[in-house]
Amino acid sequence: MRAMQNFHPKHFAIVPAAGSGSRMVSDLPKQYLSLLDKPLIRHALETLCAAPEIDKVFVVLSVGDALWAQYDWSDLAPKLVPLFCGGATRADSVLAGLRAISAEAAQSDWVLVHDAARPCLAPWHIDRLVRELAHDEVGGLLAVPVADTLKRADTQRRVLQTVPRDSLWQAQTPQMFRYVMLRRALEGARDVTDEASAIEAAGLHPKLVQGDATNLKVTYPLDLHLAEWILKNREGRA
Ligand SMILES: Nc1ccn([C@@H]2O[C@H](COP(=O)(O)OP(=O)(O)OP(=O)(O)O)[C@@H](O)[C@H]2O)c(=O)n1
């Protein structure tokens, strides 16, 4: 890790892409499914590589990933760097990525973690996140306020209660934290599904930066169609 004092921090993107996409129920891991004639993962990687705020983009692939090499990524080099060090969970993959870049990242550099499975990331999402968090002591994440009425269910899927939705937000990515803070938080965290949870477990309060619903995560087959529609119909700001 480079020294702590850093008045012009760099911004590194880490893109965890070592999942199997089990909920997608497809032959290929979902990051390689075709979306508008490109592997799904390419959409977010192109957006991140084109972002002037971001210095380098590291994509974390599973150790035995044999699909990456089947595509041409040369137009995104040298900004895009693959790391074949993914782990058993998303958090393990992100932590492995952080460890792999330790020689390059200074403690106070920013890391933006973005799911490979969110192909509709737009330049203005990155721009807003980076601008709003530039002077933040903790960091934060893109998120959207919950819009629906929320129900808690019992095991028979009967409603136990209506949960007040005031102050509830849906977490998205990118999630942006200082290198050393994020690494320490993930090293101490158990069973977290996002970076912010690890930071919260360390007693800190990440900032919510309002995003929008177009930055959806492709989780189920229907999401692939929604993502295609969003990308096809996007003109400037959504
Ligand atoms: N061991 C893992 C698991 C997930 N991810 C990545 O984390 C992101 C978000 O995870 P999710 O949508 O849950 O992807 P999968 O784990 O692939 O999907 P599923 O849970 O349906 O198997 C994805 O880009 C995925 O590739 C990862 O890098 N390493």
Ligand SMILES: C[C@](O)(CO)[C@H](O)COP(=O)(O)O
């Ligand atoms: C990080 C995340 O995208 C925030 O919504 C999400 O938690 C990752 O999804 P997973 O299915 O829990 O891996």
